[in-house]
Every structure is written in C-alpha cells, then in structure tokens.
Amino acid sequence: MTTTAARPAAAPHPTLSVWDAIMITLGIVIGAGIFRTPAEVAGIAGSPLAMMAIWVGGGILSLIGALTYAELASTYPSAGGDYSFLTRAYGRHVSFFFAWARSTVIVTGSLALLGFVVGDYLSRILHLGPYSSAIYAGIAVVALTAMNLAGLRQSARTQTVLTVIEVIGVLLVAVAALTLGPGEAPAATPADTGLSPGALGLALVFVLLTYGGWNEVAYVSAEIKGGARAIVRMLTLSIATITAIYVVFVGSLLYGLGFDELRNSEAVGATVMARALGPAGLGFISMAIAVAALASMNATMLAGARSNYAVAHDWPLLGFMRGWQDERNTPAMGFIVQGAIALGLIVFGAFETDGFSTMVEFTAPVFWFFFMLTGLALFVLRRKDPDTPRPFKVPLYPV
Secondary structure, X not given: OOOHHHOOOOOOOOOEOHHHHHHXXXXXXXXXXXXXXXHHXXXXXXXXXXXXXXXXXXXXXXXXXXXXXXXXXXXXXXXXXXXXXXXXXXXXXXXXXXXXXXXXXXXXXXXXXXXXXXXXXXXXXXXXXXXXXXXXXXXXXXXXXXXXXXXXXHHHHHHHHHHHHHHHHHHHHHHHHHHOOOOEOOOOOHHHHOOOHHHHHHHHHHHHHHHOOHHHHHHHHHHEOOHHXXXXXXXXXXXXXXXXXXXXXXXXXXXXXXXXXXXXXXXXXXXXXXXXXXXXXXXXXXXXXXXXXXXXXXXXXXXXXXXXXXXXXOOHHHHHXXXXXXXXXXXXHHHHHHHHHHHHHHHHHHOOOOXXXXXXXXXXXXXHHHHHHHHHHHHHHXXXXXXXXXXXXXXXXXX
C-alpha cells in the first residue's frame, strides 16, 4: 500500500506575504483609469476644493468597504472569495449565478477590456494593422495565462515587478506635472459655490470606479501567511497607499495644469508628458498605461482562476476545473478556461467600433449588482452565524 492514496487532495495553502498581497491589490486597482478619470471628476466637481475632497472621500468609502471585506475574508478565508460569502449568506443558487456571471462576464470581460487598453496604447508605439488592439490584447491574455500556470511564486514576482513599474509611472507623471509650475487659477463662477447631490453622486461613480478592484484580494485570502491579522493589515495598508498615490497624483495635475485645463483635457497624462518631455513623453505615457493595464490583468487573473476552482467543488458539471497543482500552488484549469473565454470576448470586441467601451458596458452592471450583494452579506452573516468566531469586526457596526 502506498502513502499516495492517504494524502489529502491538493488545496490552497499560505504562500503569499502581506507585501505580495498588497502588490496584487495595488496592481488590480491602480490601472489606466487614473489617467482618464481626473478630468471627468474635475468637470463635474466645478472647483478644485470639491474635486480634491471627492478623491479623499472616495478613499474613505473604499476603506469602509475594505473593512467589510476584512471581516468576511478573515472569518471565512477561502479561494472562493465573494462566491464563498454569497453561498453562506444567500445559498447555493444565488452564488451559482454569481459564479457563472464571474466566469463568463465579470472577470473575463475585465480581462478583455484591460487587454484592449494594452492594445490601444501599444498600437501607438507599433501598429499591427486593422485589428492591432485586439492582437495585442490576445497576446497579453495568452502570455499572462502561461506565466500564471508556472506557479504562484512566479505570478507574485511578476505582479510585484509590474506594480512597482506602474506606481513609478504614475508618480513620474505627477513629478512631471509639478515641474510645469503652477497652472492658471480657475475663474470664479457661480458653479464653484456648491455641488448638487446628483453631481456629487456622478463624480463618486468615476472616483469609486478608479478605486475599484481591491475586493478581488479576497480570493487569495486562504493563501496569505499570517492569518486574519495579516488580511486586515494588508487591506488597510493597500487602501491607504492607493488613496495617498491618487491624492498626490490629482493634486500634482491640478498644480501643473491648473483647474480649467485639467477639466478640459481628454488625456491628462499625455498632456502633462507631452508638455514636459515633448514627443518622447507621449511614448512614455503610452508604455506606462500599457504596463498599468498588464498589472491589473495579471492580478485579476490570479483572483479569477481561484473563483473557478472554488465553484468547481460545489457543482459536478464544472468539476473539470477543480484540479489544484500543489507543487505550483495554482488552479491550472481555472486559468485555462478563464483565458479561453477572455480570448473569445476579445474576438467579439475586435469587430465592434470600440472594443474597450463594449467590454465596459458588458461587465459593469453585473459587477456592481453582485458587489452590492456581497456587502450586504456582512449583515446577513452577522445574523445567521452569531456564534462564529470573528478575528476582526467592522468598527461601529451597523452604522
């Protein structure tokens, strides 16, 4: 009799440090959006003070959300993340619809739209023909999937490199903006005297979209070394770091361009770098945004494949995705299925007028619906499982 039969099935085990998890979180959140949304928010806010307050407020709201996830992830650590929380709170049927939507729409749609961002900006450096953006997007999906199949340690190292480059790129744009000197102060207008609730809500939509994605780290909660305390520390430090980077970035744009030019710019990063460095600046910003999108793609893949693995254990029809390569600490079939669906969506988007916009419209409504359900799961589980030990509790609950 061999000992092999007595071994437990391969499953996730703690491999990631708090630093690794922070890099994954920053990689997901700090994407191309920060180069696009400041102008939109400035145009809605109507004044520099209101604009900066909205960006700080977005960080505070994200921290509140992160604390909610910290309680859920530390109480129920699992490779299933949101899927696991929804199953416990609402039952198998709701969580199955989420898992289906996540596998076919949310994660794969996000990978496709991020791939189109990579393609759009790399095409400015080297154009590959009428389907250039889609070709680059497909290459990115295949390359990152192959790299993730090599194992979690390789994925984490790659994520760290991409995230560091990404953050440096954002900070360099901020420094470039500061070198331009103070921009013109906005002329006082009646619009500067107040912000309507509707305008505030619309501005927060753009800001929270730019802060979005930190919840994905729940899918690697079972693989973070240090248990519940490490999860809480990681989420708190991640949101604080992201908020600081965003506030510094937007403040630098405001200083260098001035409020009026900022809100009228269609591409603030390109505007700053072109003015600071000339044509070379445009090449830099194109590469910086492409790297930011690649960092988000890789981190999204890490989380998405693990949700495929988790749902496969609950539904026999999807059992082919339940395999876990113990020596590499990775769900191989989860990555392969995820990559194949993302490639299919890229092919679909290639024949649309704007592949990026098509994928945003495809994914956003579904994502926000299930994101809301997961937040409400905290209240449901507090009632359903009152005796379950909670290593961390959201302060001031239920305020």
